[in-house]
Structure formats: structure tokens, C-alpha cells
Amino acid sequence: MTEQDSVLSHWPDAKRLAEQAKCLADAPAYAVNAEKMRETLDYFETKCIRSKRSLEEAAKYIPGGIQHNLAFNHPFPLSIAKADGPYLWDTDGNRYTDFLQGGGPSVLGHNYAPVREKVMEVLQECGPATGLFHEYEWKLAELIHRYMPSVEMFRMLGSGTEACMAAVRAARNFTGKKKIIKVGAAYHGWSDSLVFGTRIPGTGSFEAAGIPDEALAHTQEIYPNDIDGENGLHALLDRNQRAGGTAAVLLEPIGPESGTRPVDRDFNARARALCDEFGALLVFDEVVTGFRLGLGGAQAYFDVRPDLTVFGKCVAGGYPAAGGVGGRADVMSTFSAGIGSGQSRTLVGGTLSANPMSAAAGYYALLEMERTGAPEKAARAADRLGTKILAVLDELDAPFFFYNHGSIIHLETHGVLLLDMTDPDFFQKVSQRKKTAQEIGAAYTAEGLITVAGSRLYTSMADTDEVIDSAAERFARVLRCLEPVQ
Numbered sequence: 420m421t422e423q424d425s426v427l428s429h430w431p432d433a434k435r436l437a438e439q440a441k442c443l444a445d446a447p448a449y450a451v452n453a454e455k456m457r458e459t460l461d462y463f464e465t466k467c468i469r470s471k472r473s474l475e476e477a478a479k480y481i482p483g484g485i486q487h488n489l490a491f492n493h494p495f496p497l498s499i500a501k502a503d504g505p506y507l508w509d510t511d512g513n514r515y516t517d518f519l520q521g522g523g524p525s526v527l528g529h530n531y532a533p534v535r536e537k538v539m540e541v542l543q544e545c546g547p548a549t550g551l552f553h554e555y556e557w558k559l560a561e562l563i564h565r566y567m568p569s570v571e572m573f574r575m576l577g578s579g580t581e582a583c584m585a586a587v588r589a590a591r592n593f594t595g596k597k598k599i600i601k602v603g604a605a606y607h608g609w610s611d612s613l614v615f616g617t618r619i620p621g622t623g624s625f626e627a628a629g630i631p632d633e634a635l636a637h638t639q640e641i642y643p644n645d646i647d648g649e650n651g652l653h654a655l656l657d658r659n660q661r662a663g664g665t666a667a668v669l670l671e672p673i674g675p676e677s678g679t680r681p682v683d684r685d686f687n688a689r690a691r692a693l694c695d696e697f698g699a700l701l702v703f704d705e706v707v708t709g710f711r712l713g714l715g716g717a718q719a720y721f722d723v724r725p726d727l728t729v730f731g732k733c734v735a736g737g738y739p740a741a742g743g744v745g746g747r748a749d750v751m752s753t754f755s756a757g758i759g760s761g762q763s764r765t766l767v768g769g770t771l772s773a774n775p776m777s778a779a780a781g782y783y784a785l786l787e788m789e790r791t792g793a794p795e796k797a798a799r800a801a802d803r804l805g806t807k808i809l810a811v812l813d814e815l816d817a818p819f820f821f822y823n824h825g826s827i828i829h830l831e832t833h834g835v836l837l838l839d840m841t842d843p844d845f846f847q848k849v850s851q852r853k854k855t856a857q858e859i860g861a862a863y864t865a866e867g868l869i870t871v872a873g874s875r876l877y878t879s880m881a882d883t884d885e886v887i888d889s890a891a892e893r894f895a896r897v898l899r900c901l902e903p904v905q
């Protein structure tokens with residue numbers, strides 16, 4: 420696959436976006452004005468009665484009442500009863516246009532019938548798991564190899580977190596080196612060695628409560644896009660070389676946190692060249708981009724061949740147990756090595772990993788995405804939303820901005836993830852903007868729009884022009900009610 424085949428209509432200018440991010444971070448926080456907030460809270464109190472009641476009960480038995488990091492808590496989370504195409508319905512019967520899409524896995528739209536029917540067939544035949552091999556495992560592995568030739572072999576696991584863990588372990592085992600370099604702000608799941616510099620660059624072990632320093636001793640972060648700086652990728656690889664070496668450079672290829680801090684067009688190719696120079700493996704975390712940016716993933720768009728690729732979300736077609744790692748046969752073979760092979764084994768596992776249901780769901784979802792052109796359709800829906808929202812932002816005298824990498828959209832108004840760790844008021848700003856982010860998210864919800872944390876959106880094939888145009892009008896109603904906090 421080449422860039423021409425990609426679903427991205429353009430690559431947003433990373434430097435311009437970094438300037439816009441700085442403007443938003445330096446400006447006063449924007450919040451929903453008092454009248455719109457009253458309307459929003461009234462919506463929740465009068466229209467979401469059953470959600471409120473069930474969440475109050477849930478909080479007695481579930482910490483915080485919710486188990487999904489991407490769920491909105493303000494004023495209380497919704498209890499969802501039904502999902503279909505672009506829509507969700509809560510238990511009170513309210514309908515929402517859903518731009519969370521399960522956190523990214525459903526490019527075909529919610530509860531897509533042709534995949535569901537195949538999954539039901541598998542469940543009828545052999546239930547969800549037997550613990551033994553099923554033909555869908557190789558069918559899925561072979562299909563992924565067809566779309567992404569760098570994935571010579573594939574090992575299916577239970578989640579993106581597990582897959583990142585497996586990639587790190589395999590890289591260390593294969594290279595005999597310890598250091599892992601990641602990009603600040605990137606989220607690679609919640610395993611001990613990767614909760615480092617998450618969400619905001621430079622935050623190091625800030626979120627690593629409960630993780631001993633020793634577990635993070637060999638994890639390092641660079642600032643997004645920093646190849647040539649004093650502490651950039653080149654310098655770090657060079658320093659590590661004199662202290663045992665770097666096992667892997669782990670990257671989200673569109674930029675950390677799903678492109679919240681986008682990379683320069685040549686960043687991945689330069690990272691590839693440096694990995695070759697210093698004998699480190701290049702690992703692409705395509706948990707979000709894998710198949711959403713096109714069936715060849717971000718690696719096809721950038722025409723960069725990683726040594727390993729990490730999968731999640733789409734790889735099981737929106738069904739549970741979504742994870743896997745794939746790549747060079749020599750590195751991947753360590754997963755099956757062990758006594759007698761002359762090579763030490765990279766131990767991974769999972770009782771319910773690579774079960775027939777998840778493998779079949781992934782296999783049929785990917786085939787359907789190819790047949791229907793779903794990644795392309797989802798990306799065009801995002802472009803359409805962009806055209807409409809940018810026209811509204813043009814009318815407003817506010818530092819908000821919108822961009823999309825195919826069907827991964829950023830609509831930045833609260834900018835909590837764009838704050839600068841070195842700002843002396845960082846902590847005060849984070850807590851203020853977390854609050855405004857929650858209020859903005861609540862105002863979108865009351866307009867019938869579900870987003871990821873009030874700033875990120877995933878579109879799907881189910882987002883027709885009509886769905887997008889209606890959503891754009893509702894986004895505009897909220898955007899026009901945002902005012903600087905005095």
C-alpha cells in the first residue's frame with residue numbers, strides 16, 4: 420500500500436498545530452457559560468433519571484461507580500442500553516451520536532450485523548473458548564500479514580496493554596538490551612514499565628502510583644518530535660549505547676496520545692534510521708491506528724517498516740480480548756522458543772487470549788472493512804465534520820482548533836492535555852481544565868453527542884452526511900457557549 424491508497428486526505432502541519440496548542444494552553448481556560456451549563460445540568464437531572472439511579476447503586480459495589488477510563492463522570496455517567504451504527508441509547512431512552520465508538524475499535528459502526536452474525540455462528544458451534552487451536556487464529560494472522568507485510572508472524576493477546584508488554588519483553592529478550600524509549604504523552608496501556616510520561620510529556624512517573632521505581636528504571640521518554648535535541652532520540656540512543664544499549668523505541672506513529680501532539684511527516688522514517696544505526700527495535704503501537712487509518716495502518720501511510728507492531732481495538736473487530744503483537748519472524752519466534760531451541764523464550768499467555776470468538780470477529784471485521792471501504796468512509800465523515808466545525812471556529816474569537824488524521828479527530832477547546840509541565844502554574848491549570856473539560860463533555864452529551872474526554876472523536880462508516888451535519892450543528896451550539904474563565 421502507498422500513501423496514495425491511504426485514507427488520509429492530508430497530513431496536518433505538526434508545527435502549526437504545536438503553535439495552536441501553545442496558544443490554547445497559554446490562554447485563559449474556556450468554560451461553558453452559566454446559562455448553557457444550567458440547561459446541561461437540567462438535562463441530566465430530568466432526562467437521565469434511570470442512569471442516575473443505577474450509577475448511585477453501582478457506586479456501592481464498583482469503585483467510583485464506573486469501570487471505563489473514558490467514561491464521563493460529570494455530573495454522572497450514562498448507563499447505556501443499546502448500540503447501533505452511529506448511535507447509542509441510554510437506559511432512559513435518549514439517543515446519542517457516538518464519537519467514542521467503544522474507544523476506537525468500531526470503524527464499521529456499532530453492533531455491525533454481518534460481523535455479529537459470524538460471531539454468533541462461532542459461538543453456536545464451539546462457544547467462546549476451548550483453550551485449543553481454532554482455524555480463525557491463522558486466518559486472522561494471515562490476513563494481517565496480507566495488509567501489513569511487516570507482520571510476518573502474529574501472536575494474539577487479550578488487550579493492547581498486554582500486547583505492549585509482550586513487545587517490550589520480546590525486544591529485551593531478542594536484543595539482550597534493557598532500555599525502552601517512548602515518547603512523552605503516549606499511552607501504551609497500564610503495565611508497570613510503561614506508565615511513564617503518560618498523557619503529558621515530561622511527567623515521568625507522575626501517574627505511577629503503586630509502581631516501584633525499579634520497574635521504571637529502564638523506561639525513558641523523549642519529547643514529541645524531538646530527534647535532534649539535547650535529550651532527543653538521537654542523544655538518548657547514543658547515551659544508552661554506552662550503558663548497555665536500547666532494546667526498543669516504542670512509538671504511536673501519528674504522535675503520542677492518538678496524535679494529540681502530532682509528529683512531523685518525516686519523524687517515523689528518521690526514528691527507523693536511528694534504530695538501525697543503534698541496533699534498537701522499532702515498535703509501532705498501532706492499537707488506535709491499526710486498520711482505522713487504512714488496512715495497512717500508519718506504517719503504510721508513512722512507508723516505514725517497524726520491527727514489531729502492537730495491536731488492540733480493531734484487531735478483534737470491536738469484540739473482547741482485543742490485542743496482539745506481530746512483526747519480524749526472528750523476533751516473533753522467541754514467543755515459541757524455549758528448551759531445545761537454543762533461544763530463551765519470551766513468556767506470554769492468556770487463558771482466554773486468541774479465542775475463536777475474538778479471532779473470528781477480527782477476521783470478519785477486517786474483511787468487511789476491506790469490502791466496504793470503511794476506513795475511507797469514516798475518514799471522509801471526519802473531513803466533512805472538520806469543514807463544518809472549522810467554519811464555526813472561524814466565527815469565534817477563541818484559540819480553539821480542529822484537525823483529523825483520517826477518522827481520528829481532535830477538537831481542542833479545553834486543552835488539558837496540551838498544558839506544559841514546565842509551566843509554574845501547571846498543577847493549578849490541570850485541575851481547572853479537568854473541570855472545564857468535564858463541563859464541556861457534559862454539554863456535548865446533553866446535545867446528544869458522545870466524545871472521548873470532550874476533545875477526541877472517532878468516526879465510523881455509519882456516520883452518513885446526515886449524521887455528521889446534524890452532529891456539527893449540535894457541536895456548534897456548545898462551541899458558541901464557551902467563554903474565558905475570569
Ligand SMILES: Cc1ncc(COP(=O)(O)O)c(C=O)c1O
Pocket residue numbers: 522578579580581583606607608609671677704705706707731732741742
Ligand atoms: C495507543 C494505545 N496503546 C495501548 C493501549 C492499551 O490498550 P488496551 O486498552 O486494550 O489495554 C491503548 C488504549 O487506549 C492505546 O490507545
